[in-house]
Amino acid sequence: MQIYKAHVLFTPDRTRFEVIENGYLAVDEGKVVGVYNSLPASLQDVPVRDFGDKLLIPAMNDMHVHAPQYRNQGIAMDLELLPWLENYTFPEESKFSDTAYAERMYRRFVRDLWRFGTMRTVAFATVHKDSTRLLMQLFKEAGMSARVGKVDMNRNCPEALQESVEDAIRDNEALVAEFGEDELVRPIITPRFIPTCTPELLQACGNLARKYKLPVQSHLSENRNEIAWVQELEPESRNYGDAYDRYGLFGDTPTIMAHCVWTAGEELELMRKNQVMVAHCPTSNLNLTSGMSPVRVFLNEGVPIGLGSDISGGHDLSIFRMMVYAVQVSKMRYCQDKSLAFLTLPEIFWIATKSAGTFFGKVGSFEPGYEFDALVIDDKELNHDNYSLLHRLERFIYLGDDRHIVHRFCRGKEIHEPKV
Ligand code: GUN
Ligand code: FE
Numbered sequence: 001m002q003i004y005k006a007h008v009l010f011t012p013d014r015t016r017f018e019v020i021e022n023g024y025l026a027v028d029e030g031k032v033v034g035v036y037n038s039l040p041a042s043l044q045d046v047p048v049r050d051f052g053d054k055l056l057i058p059a060m061n062d063m064h065v066h067a068p069q070y071r072n073q074g075i076a077m078d079l080e081l082l083p084w085l086e087n088y089t090f091p092e093e094s095k096f097s098d099t100a101y102a103e104r105m106y107r108r109f110v111r112d113l114w115r116f117g118t119m120r121t122v123a124f125a126t127v128h129k130d131s132t133r134l135l136m137q138l139f140k141e142a143g144m145s146a147r148v149g150k151v152d153m154n155r156n157c158p159e160a161l162q163e164s165v166e167d168a169i170r171d172n173e174a175l176v177a178e179f180g181e182d183e184l185v186r187p188i189i190t191p192r193f194i195p196t197c198t199p200e201l202l203q204a205c206g207n208l209a210r211k212y213k214l215p216v217q218s219h220l221s222e223n224r225n226e227i228a229w230v231q232e233l234e235p236e237s238r239n240y241g242d243a244y245d246r247y248g249l250f251g252d253t254p255t256i257m258a259h260c261v262w263t264a265g266e267e268l269e270l271m272r273k274n275q276v277m278v279a280h281c282p283t284s285n286l287n288l289t290s291g292m293s294p295v296r297v298f299l300n301e302g303v304p305i306g307l308g309s310d311i312s313g314g315h316d317l318s319i320f321r322m323m324v325y326a327v328q329v330s331k332m333r334y335c336q337d338k339s340l341a342f343l344t345l346p347e348i349f350w351i352a353t354k355s356a357g358t359f360f361g362k363v364g365s366f367e368p369g370y371e372f373d374a375l376v377i378d379d380k381e382l383n384h385d386n387y388s389l390l391h392r393l394e395r396f397i398y399l400g401d402d403r404h405i406v407h408r409f410c411r412g413k414e415i416h417e418p419k420v
Helices: 067-072 081-097 099-115 129-142 165-179 199-211 224-233 240-245 265-274 282-287 295-301 319-336 345-360 389-399
Strands: 002-013 016-028 031-036 048-058 060-066 118-124 145-149 185-187 216-220 255-259 277-280 305-307 374-377 405-410
Touching: 002 345, 002 389, 016 048, 016 345, 016 389, 048 345, 048 389, 060 067, 060 255, 060 277, 060 305, 060 319, 060 345, 067 081, 067 099, 067 118, 081 099, 081 224, 099 118, 099 129, 118 345, 118 405, 129 145, 129 165, 129 185, 165 185, 165 199, 216 240, 224 240, 240 265, 265 295, 277 295, 277 345, 282 319, 295 305, 295 319, 305 319, 305 345, 319 345, 319 389, 345 389
Parallel strands: 002 048, 060 118, 118 145, 145 185, 216 255, 255 277, 277 305
Antiparallel strands: 002 016, 016 031, 048 374, 374 405
């Protein structure tokens, strides 16, 4: 057992922060035992690690990011989704047939997730099995938890990124054999999106998810041209979400759909019914001119939601910065439609931590039984005039960066900087 002493802040529900000034947080076997105002008599003999005047908060979860697009971060902002994929994204992903190139990029990617305090990641790799495997090994070496998808696609993309349905099944099964039972890093079935997957491949993906009880991730209703194209490709489907559902890829196993900018009506109802999680990616939606996702509607309807950086549609890997963007986008949306209240700070913090964390089990809170995924924030540089603890956290979220994150924990273990 271990006790950590610091100012403890977390969001047990979306309406409020729990704030324990100079609190004691007890951890046993990687899980939170309790948070206390003063040290209980029964824990007097447990070693205490004292973080002094620092903040102790849950670690971040990135629910949607493309690891192989890391080189393209912060460039190529002049096109919308479909031509952007064709001109910038597919050419970069083609390079990942070379595992030496993949290693160089993926090491940097994992190191930078670490820097920004993201201890759980749901990532797309590429179609290439060997470099996908490498990414999974790098997460494991770092001690950071991840769900990593070998991307499946077999149409409407360059030949070099296409695979046969048989190869897709074989490669996914090889990764399941190696990582299927792993505690930290597991595979996730990843059909890229309907336009790049034939019905046969989508069916094979659905079968794999069911057979091996694997989660699923893909993209949904991001861009209006994309949605129109999906309707042409799957004319029988009632909506884009239903097109996935027909192949067992929409909540039969835990499922994350990125974006959902234009989700409404029956698609929204299906997400609620099947408890499909939205990965909200505000920077990507801004950069690719996709639109403003109706996050308030998802909250009202009880659709699960988390935040994603979506590098390189998104340009920023920090989930703290993503909270700020999400709040700001919700305010612009509110300006256009006053019936959808903008997001508050406790709401967005809860979305990024406890709500997203449900995908990994009991993650993202400091209630008893939760896995101890945590960050220690040294904000003395930002706290120049005795701000309240809540304002200190708010200022760190708005103004802080990786330099203020001084310790990181995943599942109870301190995680040190991975080698690049
Ligand atoms: N839809 C299909 N592939 C992608 C991708 O790589 N990024 C984004 N933002 N949307 C996609
Ligand atoms: Fe994406």
